[in-house]
Every structure is written in structure tokens, then in C-alpha cells.
Amino acid sequence: MDAAGVATSITSLAPPGVWNGDDAAARHLARSCNEEAARLVADHRGRFGMFVNLPLPDVEGSLREIEYGLDTLKADGVAMYTSYGDKWLGDRAFDPVFDELNRRGAVVYTHPKSANCCKNVLANIPDSEIEYGTDTTRAITQLVFGGTTRRCPNIRFIFSHAGGSMPFLIERFVNLAKSPAFSSQLPQGFLAEASKLYYDTAQTSNAAAMSALLKVVPVSQILFGTDFPFRTAPDHVKGLKECGLFTPKNLREIDRENAARLMPRYRT
Secondary structure (H helix, E strand, C coil): CCCCCCCCEEECCCCCCCCCCCHHHHHHHHHHHHHHHHHHHHHCCCCEEEEEECCCCCHHHHHHHHHHHHHHCCCCEEEEECEECCEECCCHHHHHHHHHHHHHCCEEEEECCCCHHHCCCCCCCCHHHHHHHHHHHHHHHHHHHCCHHHHCCCCEEEECHHHCCCCCCHHHHHHHHHCCCCCCCCCCCHHHHHCCCEEECCCCCCHHHHHHHHCCCCHHHEECCCCCCCCCHHHHHHHHHHCCCCCHHHHHHHHHHHHHHHCHHHCC
8 A cells, every 4th residue: 555655445355255155154254354344444543444245145134234334333335246146236136235225325335256157167267357347247237227226326336347348338238228128217328327336447457448438437437446465556556647548637536536525534
């Protein structure tokens, strides 16, 4: 953090998370991880914030952890994965969780993982190289076309890795939203929903990825992200400066101002 000039980092768990088929074990592990994150915040005032880690797909346990994490631990938002087993964010099974987060006007940070359908597809290539970007796209697609983003307008969603492959596939999604199956529920089209979401720069701080993302959203929707420990903050500071797409003002927005707007405690 110091090497890259990062004042504050917001923490969340890397995949695979806390749930492995046992709800009780997942609730216990989520609580332990969240309390450890809260200790980190308390021990290093101003240097760390935290997103609440949930035991999804356990909905009841997740509702309890949202209450504890946001009300007692004073977390900055909630962390989710893009999918859980055979369900993606936006599945109706998760409606109670999103309804509660919408009531609270919460920030929801998402990170991809491998869905059951798509593990080890290429035996010699890690899932993270292709599937993570694809699973991010599946989650965005389900949330928008399944109606969650319109039903829950108060949630501020953050998607990792510049939205995965979504910017590249934007023409398909724009046209799908115009089809009879979706035009009535998306009267302003796909872009109206996609452009109000937030996207981070983790592993995408390069000219190709950022150029595509900037055709979908304004700079105000882009947040600095690092994917630490798999990549470092200095990697992304260098990449964003050298990609040739951002002014110094843009970089200040991405580095801090956009995040501070979402999480006002970090404005000073």
C-alpha cells in the first residue's frame, strides 16, 4: 500500500469463500472472518475498511450476517461472489438478501469464482484466466435481465475486473434488451442499467480493457482495485497511468474520489 500511495484498502475474502455445503459451518466461518476483518480495521485506524462476507447460498444466515456486519461491525458494505453453485446473483432465491440490501442502500462488492458448470474446462489453464471474467458477465446479465437492478435501485453494485467480458459483448446485450422478451421490463435498455453499476480496475488496468469499459460507463463509475495478493497496487497504478486514457483528474477520481462518494467516511 505504501509503495503505491494507497491510503486505505477495503478488504474481502478471496475465493472460494466460506460455504462448502454446511450452513452452520459457513455461518461460523463468515462470522470469524468478519470479526477478524473488524480487528484489522480497529488496529490500523484509517488504513483499512471492510466488506461483510456472507455465508451464501444460506439466505437466512446471510441476512443475520448483514445485520451484524453493517450494524455492529460498521462495515462499508457487503461482499458477494458472482455465483454460488448453480445460481448466479439475481437468481430469485437470493431476493430476500437483495431486498434487505436495497432497504439499507448498501454497497455490494462482487468477485468472480468458478461456477459448478465451468470448473477446469481447459485442464492446463486456471479457471481464473477465463472463467472469472465470464462469471462476472453472467452475474451482470442475470441481475439486469432478471430484474434485480431495477427492483433494487438503492444497491450500489461493484463488479471486479472491468465487468469481465460484458463490455466486449455489449452489442449483444443492447439488442437482447430490445427483444420482445425484455423490452417491457427494460424500457430504457441495457445500457441504462449497466452504466449505473461500478467496475474496478483489478487485472484490467490496460488500454484494451479500459477502452472497452469507457464505451459503456463514464469515469465516475470506475474504481481502483488490485486483486491483491494475486497482483499488487503498484502494478495497477503504473498500468492506469501508462494506458494513455486518463487525465490526472480522471486518475484522482478512479484512485479515491469515486470510492469516497460511495463510502463517505473516506472523504477526508
